[in-house]
Amino acid sequence: MADKKKKLLFNRQMRRIDELDQHIQEGLALEQADKELPMYDAADYTAEQIAAIDPKWFEPHGFNEQDAERTAYSNYSYWASTFKNFWRNRAARILIVALIAIIAFAFIQPLLPNQHDPVTINNDPETGMHLRNLAPCSEYWFGTNAIGQDLWARVWAGTRTSIIIGLVVALSDLIFGVIIGMAWGYVRSLDKALTEIYNVISNIPQTLILILVSYILRPSMTTIIISMCMVGWMAMARFIRNQVVIFRDRDYNLASRCLGSSTLRIVVKNLLPQMVSVIMLQTSLAIPGAIGDEVFLTYIGLGIPTSQASLGNLVEAGRVLMMDSTLRYQLVFPAAVVAFITIAFYIIGNAFSDAADPKNHV
Amino acid sequence: MLEYILKRTAGAIISLFVVITLIFVLLRLMPMEGYFGAEYDKLSEEVRASMLAEKGLDQPIYVQLFNFYKSLFQGDLGKSWIYRPNYPIVKILEKKIPYSLKIGVISMIFSLIVGIPLGAVMARFKGKFADKLGTAFIAIVEALPTAVLMLFLQLFFSSWFNLSLLFDKNNYATWVLPIFSISLLSICSYAMWMRRYMIDNINMDYVKLARAKGVSGSRIMFRHVFKNAFVPMAQFLPGSVLSTIIGSIYIEHLYSIPGTGSLLIDVIQLQDNTMVQALVLIYAAIGIAGMFLGDVLMALIDPRISFVKKGDDR
Numbered sequence: 001m002a003d004k005k006k007k008l009l010f011n012r013q014m015r016r017i018d019e020l021d022q023h024i025q026e027g028l029a030l031e032q033a034d035k036e037l038p039m040y041d042a043a044d045y046t047a048e049q050i051a052a053i054d055p056k057w058f059e060p061h062g063f064n065e066q067d068a069e070r071t072a073y074s075n076y077s078y079w080a081s082t083f084k085n086f087w088r089n090r091a092a093r094i095l096i097v098a099l100i101a102i103i104a105f106a107f108i109q110p111l112l113p114n115q116h117d118p119v120t121i122n123n124d125p126e127t128g129m130h131l132r133n134l135a136p137c138s139e140y141w142f143g144t145n146a147i148g149q150d151l152w153a154r155v156w157a158g159t160r161t162s163i164i165i166g167l168v169v170a171l172s173d174l175i176f177g178v179i180i181g182m183a184w185g186y187v188r189s190l191d192k193a194l195t196e197i198y199n200v201i202s203n204i205p206q207t208l209i210l211i212l213v214s215y216i217l218r219p220s221m222t223t224i225i226i227s228m229c230m231v232g233w234m235a236m237a238r239f240i241r242n243q244v245v246i247f248r249d250r251d252y253n254l255a256s257r258c259l260g261s262s263t264l265r266i267v268v269k270n271l272l273p274q275m276v277s278v279i280m281l282q283t284s285l286a287i288p289g290a291i292g293d294e295v296f297l298t299y300i301g302l303g304i305p306t307s308q309a310s311l312g313n314l315v316e317a318g319r320v321l322m323m324d325s326t327l328r329y330q331l332v333f334p335a336a337v338v339a340f341i342t343i344a345f346y347i348i349g350n351a352f353s354d355a356a357d358p359k360n361h362v
Numbered sequence: 363m364l365e366y367i368l369k370r371t372a373g374a375i376i377s378l379f380v381v382i383t384l385i386f387v388l389l390r391l392m393p394m395e396g397y398f399g400a401e402y403d404k405l406s407e408e409v410r411a412s413m414l415a416e417k418g419l420d421q422p423i424y425v426q427l428f429n430f431y432k433s434l435f436q437g438d439l440g441k442s443w444i445y446r447p448n449y450p451i452v453k454i455l456e457k458k459i460p461y462s463l464k465i466g467v468i469s470m471i472f473s474l475i476v477g478i479p480l481g482a483v484m485a486r487f488k489g490k491f492a493d494k495l496g497t498a499f500i501a502i503v504e505a506l507p508t509a510v511l512m513l514f515l516q517l518f519f520s521s522w523f524n525l526s527l528l529f530d531k532n533n534y535a536t537w538v539l540p541i542f543s544i545s546l547l548s549i550c551s552y553a554m555w556m557r558r559y560m561i562d563n564i565n566m567d568y569v570k571l572a573r574a575k576g577v578s579g580s581r582i583m584f585r586h587v588f589k590n591a592f593v594p595m596a597q598f599l600p601g602s603v604l605s606t607i608i609g610s611i612y613i614e615h616l617y618s619i620p621g622t623g624s625l626l627i628d629v630i631q632l633q634d635n636t637m638v639q640a641l642v643l644i645y646a647a648i649g650i651a652g653m654f655l656g657d658v659l660m661a662l663i664d665p666r667i668s669f670v671k672k673g674d675d676r
Contacts, residue, residue, distance in 0.1 A: 196374075200384065246660070250666065346505075
């Protein structure tokens with residue numbers, strides 16, 4: 001057995017030597033062919049022949065930076081290859097299509113025929129009573145809630161509200177969080193001031209702000225969005241700041257500073273690309289996070305008033321009824337939408353972050 | 363470094379001062395009706411005036427502020443107004459904080475022990491079965507709204523495993539579910555971020571060098587990648603440990619734990635100003651200390667990080 005193995009190994013080795021030998025022979029042949037090509041020497045030419053050569057061949061061509069770079073040019077684009085890599089992930093591809101479909105449907109739904117109004121309280125035409133806690137049926141697809149409102153319409157209206165809240169808050173977190181976080185981490189003179197500002201703002205309870213804001217304005221989607229935006233950027237900024245602190249004194253940034261790059265260039269070209277994956281994951285979590293926050297605010301009694309449906313107040317209304325198995329559908333439908341949105345954003349965000357590393361692109 | 367620490371401490375004290383003053387002023391903007399509770403309509407003008415005078419609310423705001431700071435510097439957090447009338451705040455907190463602290467610290471240790479290795483394993487086997495399983499677990503836990511998930515855990519786990527629905531400080535079996543519920547969420551976030559940071563580090567040049575040297579895959583992962591990936595996590599650790607005394611609202615409501623969970627929200631809604639001020643003072647001190655200790659820890663773990671000015675400035 002061992003003998004056979006040895007023979008096999010030897011065979012392989014010999015074949016390799018043969019290959020190498022062949023390779024050397026080819027190389028020698030090429031070299032020979034090169035030698036047989038005609039050789040040019042100034043001594044073989046007469047003075048007239050040399051003078052006849054067009055003088056333009058002896059002019060210096062000059063140096064053009066763009067032309068010099070041309071050999072190094074490739075049509076690589078960071079974002080294009082990130083998206084290409086991202087699109088290769090099948091689960092993320094399916095989820096992003098489904099997510100867009102769900103969001104689009106939430107906005108199209110009120111325009112469809114035969115839809116109930118999310119706030120109208122439906123009465124039984126025969127008895128004139130409220131259609132309370134009606135189980136899902138052909139007329140009310142998701143049933144009705146405790147005061148007879150159509151749950152199907154409410155779930156979609158709630159999805160609209162919550163998606164708007166989520167997108168606005170996530171966008172504001174992204175913009176303010178990244179800009180402030182970058183400045184906080186990189187610019188030393190701002191570090192102290194921003195740390196103290198963070199310490200002050202992050203320690204004012206959001207409950208107090210919400211109560212005061214709703215004391216001045218009426219509690220609504222706008223007040224929720226304003227208070228979430230006021231608080232939300234800080235988590236992102238701290239995140240970015242920590243990352244910048246880790247990378248800011250690395251050698252490549254020191255080299256860049258020595259070459260005279262401006263702060264803005266270092267931040268945008270050296271530091272930001274390093275953090276795309278972290279920023280993407282944090283942002284994609286911010287949207288379901290905002291929806292979760294809204295559920296929490298409803299839980300402590302400071303959420304959007306029930307006259308405007310939101311996933312927060314629908315889930316909270318359903319949660320109270322969770323123990324009654326006949327009414328559990330009132331929790332299941334809104335919770336399913338929240339669950340889908342959260343999972344979709346989490347997996348899409350993760351896939352995008354995985355794709356964002358340029359070293360995986362080639 | 364010492365100079366930096368002193369400067370940061372001075373900054374922290376100023377921040378604390380600003381927070382407290384700001385909260386004091388914001389609280390004085392709250393509606394006056396809130397101070398009388400449900401019996402507002404039944405009270406006569408004189409009674410109301412005397413109730414306000416008793417709390418010092420009839421004085422101008424700067425006098426109130428001065429009095430507040432005077433007693434604060436004497437080490438007196440004051441007495442509760444409405445939450446538990448005329449009861450010293452220190453005594454209220456003395457009873458409540460140990461519960462939240464114990465539960466919080468235990469669940470934090472537990473979730474660190476489970477969550478960080480989970481994330482590391484997910485990163486080690488990226489795209490393989492272990493990663494997919496972990497992603498599915500995180501997605502499911504994150505997907506359900508927290509309030510629903512917690513209620514679900516309480517109701518179904520207590521019936522499946524024959525555990526008590528409510529918390530009892532003497533019966534340690536009842537500690538399991540609250541701790542497990544808190545841990546579940548933080549396990550997910552630790553695992554998620556550990557995976558992210560490790561994957562961001564996997565393609566770095568130092569990993570390639572180690573591989574070229576012939577270091578084994580697991581050793582690279584746990585000796586080199588893990589250490590680098592842990593640095594950004596470390597910034598949040600001291601803060602998370604300290605802020606366990608703030609408690610968890612959902613859990614403490616569900617299991618009737620007499621902790622600090624919803625204390626701040628409750629006293630804000632009750633407009634118990636002295637309580638709010640005391641709590642904000644404590645929580646702010648914790649938050650600021652957490653931030654500062656996080657920076658120090660990060661600089662200790664990764665010697666390339668420096669907060670001290672080294673000649674070049676930007």
